[in-house]
Amino acid sequence: MVRLALFVILAVLISSCQKEELIGPQYLEVSEIDFFGDDLLLIGCEGNFQVGNASLSTHDLVSRETNQQVYRSVNEEAIGDIVQSIYRTGDSLLVVVNNSGLIRILIDSTFEEIGVVEGLTSPRYMEKVEGSKWIVSSYGGESLTLIYLKSLEIDQIIESGLWTDGMLRVDDQLYVHNRTDSTLMVYKLPALNLLREIKLAFDPIYSGLDELGHPWFAGPAEGGSAITQVQSDTLMVVAKLDTPISGMRFYQGRYFILSKERLVILDASFNTVGGYEHGASLPYGLHVSEDGVFVADAKDFISSGEVFHYGHDQLLKHIIPTGVIPQAMIKINY
């Protein structure tokens, strides 16, 4: 019996080699990408939460060529978990990777990584303060983080609402969406002193500036959605919708509002001037530029997504395949 036991143990241990050291998630091979084009739509795809399959896709607006897994192809590693937002500053791109707690800095023409800011708590969105100082919101982190891109370091942590999200700079004031209690926190720049808090009747998710530089804010409210403008420190509810909105942009005197099935177009006075049904089954992001309207479709929130490209004539131009859960979109031209 002892000999039998020893034999079994030795046999197992001797034959034990794990033939290939494959540990953790394995991804399909990504082909090398040599050329990206000069007129691109860059699409940040969140990926599945905690799976680490966020990605960047590029779409050449001229040739209509699309490349997937751009970051991984160039840098030979995964970009991280949940790409939340993308910004362009000079010849660099700033990619906020939410659940990895970092911001990647890429060369905008090659997507090669040149720096990383790490140690952030659930970063979501950024705004420039001055010079190379940027402020980063933190979803659940009870703070705003001031980072210094030159040194890639965290410069200062400012206490704030628990769930800060989007931000909007209006001259020397910074409006921060505080989703803890549906308020806007207004800071004075560049000192980042809290000036006041504005209570809203809805959860502020989307924001932007109209043609006169007045900020607007929108988000889910009871019974649907609400849009508010701030003019001369006065809060005005300008529109209420009976449906949740999944995106909102202001472009050339018009508001583009994305809902579950339709894209609605309003003029600067919030009168409906157009709209159409879009093809997205789970609209998750909106981008508007001179090239048209881009509606990101997260589909079933598990599989690869698509972006529907509509012209300003409201006709579908192209469907762009993307990675999983496309959301952030930015145009890059050189």
Next chain:
Amino acid sequence: MKRNFFLSITLLTVCGAILKVSAQDTIELRPFTLLDTIVVKLASSYEQDLGSIRDESVPPMASLSELLQVRGGVSLKQYGPGLLATPTYRGGDANHTQVTWNGMTLNSPMLGTMDLSTVPLFQMDGVSLLSSVNSGLYTSGGMGSLIAMDQVAQYNTTEAHLLIGTSSFGNHNVATRVNFPLTMFSRPAAILLNADVQQMENNFSFKDPTLDENPIRVMRGASFSRSNNSFGFAVMPSDRWDVQVIYWQSQMDRSIPSSLIEPLDSAIQIDQAHRLIGVAKYQGDKTQVSVRSFYETNSNHYIDPSIGVDNDNRFEAWRNLVEMIHHSTQWHRWVVRAGFDRISGSSQNYAQVHQLNQINGLISNNINVLRRMIRVEGGVRFDHQLGLSAVLPFGGLRVSPFGEAMPLDLKLSGALTNRFPTLNERYWVPGGNDDLSPERGRTLEGGIEYASDRLTFQTAFYWNTYSDRIRWLPSGGLFSPVNIDFVKTSGVDINTSYTLELGQVYLDLGSAYRYCNAKGRDEQEDFYTLAFVPEHAFSAFGSVRIRSSTLRVDVQSMSQRFITNDEDAYLPAYHLVDIGWQQEVLRRGDNLLTLGCWTRNALDWQYQNMPWRPMPGRSIHLQIQWEWSD
């Protein structure tokens, strides 16, 4: 946790001090002495008996998770040792597997799931794995499977067990179990005591694939502690009556490390549960009636300071069930059941305390013909809660073509299944959706079973669908559950077991293999492969005892699992081997002292069961076990 620890130690001491109970006057008992939980199972459906601590091949102190994996070949989603472990069976999610204790549901009405890592196997007398056809006989929601656990005080068994173990990575455990019969007012009675304490630091080494050259790191912040205490009392007031009451207190504290790709600190989870079940059974000449009442208070507190999450989910559940089994003839049996549940749940994310009342009923009919060579069974289950109803027919056919000459059965069965939305899916703020419909399912299975004294071979081919599957999806910036998905799964389950006793040699072998093809889609798209469902899962166990020594080997293999629905990323396959040795070192009268040594993951396979959640490599477990039985 300290209070419960001392309670456990006190109970352990009391149990350990009971060395022998004086034999009572012999009492002639009716043929049945074991308080069955449910006898209504369909004989035409798949069921696998996974054993108990009394089985030599089941390592003592195996958790329920390990038992399911090794003996059942069940796939689990495990985030690490001591972390959340939930089953996926035949393509179902965690909330499609119902877990019952003495016939009553343990799944949280708020989450819909049951964390298997909190269940002490040492406390249970038996565990069975049933397919979805049989699950409807117990409760709704088991669209994938049902895990039935039994715990009973036994009138004819006097026994005591004490087990002390220590293992690598700073893990320790102590468990005890005592069952002793006695008499009360000249009637047979029995007392059952269980206590279990497990403390795991989980400081295991692992290779980190997120860093260059996969350096070895040590897991930190993954501690887990668990204590379970139960007290049971049974009495037979008359020869026809059997009454049993069991109280089970459970507490679990865990520190949850973030995944390898997240920089955040550990979260904390503290769960507490108090469960009380009472069963009264009357056995007539042709009719058996049982009444069960179950009460549970449960608190699940999750704190993640890095992102400001502090959820404290609490629920109370009061479940009642009346069952009548009537044998109108020796060939024909009726079963009628009626149940009423009252549940209330509260959370910081609820606008108010929510309550629901659920009524359920079942009628089942079993007919044996041709000298029991053909058995036809069928019935219907009815459930109603919060304005939603479900009528779920089920049925099956079992044919024994050779009768008593050969124990070979051909089986075919099917059922409609459903799962009602949980309280969280309905009422979570923000996002809860009170307009959800129940998930609906269809299940069909057929197979062969051969069961002799020594050899058991069972196979089942199945086909399942899930409609209106609930998923949390974003809508206007908020996540909200919607009925959206359709899933179809098909496959085969095969399990075998073989025992042989020749003189002083005892051999116990078994294996389980599961093949599952799981596809899903939402309303508009093509089918995709379901993520995290392995196509192949295999397990085998074997033990050979020669005189006073026992050698055990367990094997688990899991094929690669896709982690995205479009198959562009996957977790690699893994293969685990556990080897154990037990030696009887002292046998004096009815006392037996055994020393044991286990090597878990003897191949030191580096693997992850869930993305970026490392699992331990090779570890050593030492244990000493004392048993006394009359």
